[in-house]
Amino acid sequence: MPRKKPHRSTGRRSPWAAAALIGIGLLITGGVYAGASAAVAATDDGGSTQELTVEDGELLFQANCATCHGLDLQGSEAGPSLYGVGELSVHFQVSTGRMPLQAQGPQAPQKPVQFTDAQTQALAEYVQSVAPGPEFPADEVLDGEGDASHGGELFRINCAMCHNVAGAGGALTEGKYAPALDGTSPLNIYAAMVTGPQNMPVFNNMNLSLEEKRDIITYLLYIQENRSPGGFELGSLGPVSEGLFIWIFGIGSLIAITVWVTAKSN
Numbered sequence: 001m002p003r004k005k006p007h008r009s010t011g012r013r014s015p016w017a018a019a020a021l022i023g024i025g026l027l028i029t030g031g032v033y034a035g036a037s038a039a040v041a042a043t044d045d046g047g048s049t050q051e052l053t054v055e056d057g058e059l060l061f062q063a064n065c066a067t068c069h070g071l072d073l074q075g076s077e078a079g080p081s082l083y084g085v086g087e088l089s090v091h092f093q094v095s096t097g098r099m100p101l102q103a104q105g106p107q108a109p110q111k112p113v114q115f116t117d118a119q120t121q122a123l124a125e126y127v128q129s130v131a132p133g134p135e136f137p138a139d140e141v142l143d144g145e146g147d148a149s150h151g152g153e154l155f156r157i158n159c160a161m162c163h164n165v166a167g168a169g170g171a172l173t174e175g176k177y178a179p180a181l182d183g184t185s186p187l188n189i190y191a192a193m194v195t196g197p198q199n200m201p202v203f204n205n206m207n208l209s210l211e212e213k214r215d216i217i218t219y220l221l222y223i224q225e226n227r228s229p230g231g232f233e234l235g236s237l238g239p240v241s242e243g244l245f246i247w248i249f250g251i252g253s254l255i256a257i258t259v260w261v262t263a264k265s266n
Contacts, residue, residue, distance in 0.1 A: 057126030086133020087124035092191035094120045106175035107198045141214045142186035144221040151219030
């Protein structure tokens with residue numbers, strides 16, 4: 001009599017099992033990645049507060065700036081000499097993201113900052129140690145406690161033709177422009193007046209005294225904190241944008257109402 005073969009279980013795996021396994025794997029991978037990212041971020045934050053030395057600034061300069069400006073700050077065909085620019089100019093260019101330069105153009109645009117405050121300070125100190133130039137001002141110049149009214153008058157006389165009365169910026173020739181000053185720090189406002197970056201003229205103490213620079217900084221801080229009291233400011237770009245707005249929306253609305261009333265009466 002033939003033996004009976006033992007019956008083997010032919011149970012099928014659920015079609016959701018593979019999806020569940022993939023989901024669990026993704027959750028584990030994502031959790032490990034998030035933990036590692038948080039650890040790296042915490043390490044970076046701790047390092048950003050660490051004080052760096054002039055020697056650290058030299059290493060940063062050699063790695064990020066020497067290609068254009070030369071190992072001895074002498075400049076090259078790709079970048080100007082840094083002799084005499086001083087720590088103030090370096091801080092302005094690096095802390096606003098203008099340097100390192102992304103591409104050659106009419107002027108260096110402001111972009112996301114690539115260095116921490118400590119690294120920026122170390123770079124500035126290194127350049128100052130090799131080729132001294134304009135230095136950081138006293139805290140009193142940047143405190144925003146000057147005469148805002150007088151600062152506004154000085155700004156309208158010396159700066160508004162390029163930057164606009166409200167500091168909204170404006171176009172210049174050959175693709176150049178005066179940047180908007182909204183959000184610019186007091187130190188960088190002072191640095192721009194003293195070092196004359198891009199197409200801006202230099203305002204030394206013979207042109208504008210320290211007290212007058214303080215007043216201009218106070219005025220700009222005031223308009224940064226007190227936006228247009230009259231309502232929507234339309235970019236503070238003056239009568240052209242305001243007139244265009246009225247022409248399109250104001251007169252356009254009147255025409256639409258007239259057409260609607262006429263159609264209603266008919």
